[in-house]
Amino acid sequence: MFTTLTPAASPLPSLDLFAAIETLKRDLNAVILAHYYQEPDIQDVADYIGDSLGLSRQAAATSADVIVFAGVHFMAETAKILNPDKLVLLPDLNAGCSLADSCPPDAFAAFKAKHPDHLVISYINCTAAIKAMSDIICTSSNAVSIVQQLPADQKIIFAPDRNLGRYVMQQTGRDMVLWQGSCMVHETFSEKKLVQLQGAHPQAEVIAHPECEEMVLRHAHFVGSTTALLNYAQQSASREFIVVTEPGIIHQMQKQAPDKVFIPAPPTATCACNECPHMRLNTLEKLYLAMKNRQPEIILDPKVQQEALKPIQRMLELSGS
Numbered sequence: 001m002f003t004t005l006t007p008a009a010s011p012l013p014s015l016d017l018f019a020a021i022e023t024l025k026r027d028l029n030a031v032i033l034a035h036y037y038q039e040p041d042i043q044d045v046a047d048y049i050g051d052s053l054g055l056s057r058q059a060a061a062t063s064a065d066v067i068v069f070a071g072v073h074f075m076a077e078t079a080k081i082l083n084p085d086k087l088v089l090l091p092d093l094n095a096g097c098s099l100a101d102s103c104p105p106d107a108f109a110a111f112k113a114k115h116p117d118h119l120v121i122s123y124i125n126c127t128a129a130i131k132a133m134s135d136i137i138c139t140s141s142n143a144v145s146i147v148q149q150l151p152a153d154q155k156i157i158f159a160p161d162r163n164l165g166r167y168v169m170q171q172t173g174r175d176m177v178l179w180q181g182s183c184m185v186h187e188t189f190s191e192k193k194l195v196q197l198q199g200a201h202p203q204a205e206v207i208a209h210p211e212c213e214e215m216v217l218r219h220a221h222f223v224g225s226t227t228a229l230l231n232y233a234q235q236s237a238s239r240e241f242i243v244v245t246e247p248g249i250i251h252q253m254q255k256q257a258p259d260k261v262f263i264p265a266p267p268t269a270t271c272a273c274n275e276c277p278h279m280r281l282n283t284l285e286k287l288y289l290a291m292k293n294r295q296p297e298i299i300l301d302p303k304v305q306q307e308a309l310k311p312i313q314r315m316l317e318l319s320g321s
C-alpha cells in the first residue's frame with residue numbers, strides 16, 4: 001500500500017511515507033517497535049511487532065540509538081525506563097490507556113499502605129509512578145507463571161486489571177488483593193452477541209485476551225496474550241476463529257495464516273469501540289513526523305525512572321530473559 005502525506009495534512013509536499021521512514025530509520029539508527037493494535041500501515045513498517053513482554057525484551061536488547069514506539073504511553077515509558085540514555089519517541093503523546101488511568105498513584109499508595117505485608121505485582125499496563133511502587137511487573141503472557149514462582153504463603157496485591165487478576169487467581173488457585181481497574185476495550189465485548197456469533201459459526205474457535213470479563217472468557221477455547229493468540233491461531237487445526245481482543249491483531253493473523261478466517265468479536269454497542277481509541281491515535285503520518293522532528297519524546301522524572309527499573313528487571317529475570 002502506498003501512503004502519502006498530502007499538502008492538506010502537512011506543509012510538506014506529497015511523499016512516500018514508507019520510503020521516507022526507511023531513510024529516517026537509517027539516518028537516526030532507529031528501531032520501530034509496534035504493538036499489534038496499531039493500524040496495518042504501522043505494523044508493516046515496524047522492525048518488530050509483539051505483545052508487551054516481547055516489546056519489553058526488544059527494548060531491553062536493542063542497540064539502536066532511537067526507539068520509535070508505536071504503541072501507548074506506558075509501553076514507551078517502559079522502553080525509556082530500560083533505556084534512560086536513548087531517545088524514545090511516541091508518535092502521539094496523547095496515546096494513553098484507560099487501564100493505566102484507572103490506577104492513580106495517590107490512591108494506589110493509600111491502597112498499598114493498607115496491605116503492608118503484601119508484595120505488589122503490577123500489570124505492565126500502568127504508569128511509571130505505579131511501577132515505581134511495585135515489586136514485580138508482569139504482562140498477560142507471564143502473569144500466571146510469575147505468581148506460581150512465588151512462595152505459597154506470599155500475600156499479593158495485583159494491580160491494576162481486575163480481569164487479568166481474577167484470571168490469574170483462577171489459574172493459580174491463589175488468593176490476591178485486586179485493584180479494581182479495567183480496560184475500556186476488553187470490557188466492551190458482548191457475551192450475548194458472542195454466543196450468537198458462535199451459533200452462526202459453529203466450527204470457529206473463540207480466542208480471547210485475559211483482560212476480558214469472566215462471562216466472555218468462559219466461552220473461550222483459548223485465552224492468552226496477543227502473541228499467544230496469534231501463535232495459537234497459526235498452530236490450531238481449526239480454520240475459523242472468533243477473536244475477542246482489539247481487532248488490530250487480525251492484520252497479523254491474516255498475514256501469518258492467509259487461508260484461515262478471523263472474525264472480530266462484536267462490542268455491546270453499535271460502534272467501533274472494540275478498537276482501542278488510544279492505540280489508534282498513532283498514524284503513519286505522525287510516526288514519520290516524530291522521526292523527522294525527533295519528538296514527541298518520552299521524558300520521565302529521574303527518580304521514578306530509576307525506581308521503576310527494578311520491578312521491570314525482576315519481571316525479565318522471572319520470564320527467563
Ligand code: 13P
Pocket residue numbers: 050051052053125139140141183209211224225226227
Ligand atoms: P499484550 O499484547 O501484552 O497481550 O497486551 C494487550 C494490551 O491490552 C496492550 O495494551
Ligand code: SF4
Pocket residue numbers: 072096097098099100125183184185186246276277278279
Ligand atoms: Fe489500554 Fe485497553 Fe487500549 Fe490496551 S486496549 S492500551 S489496555 S485501553
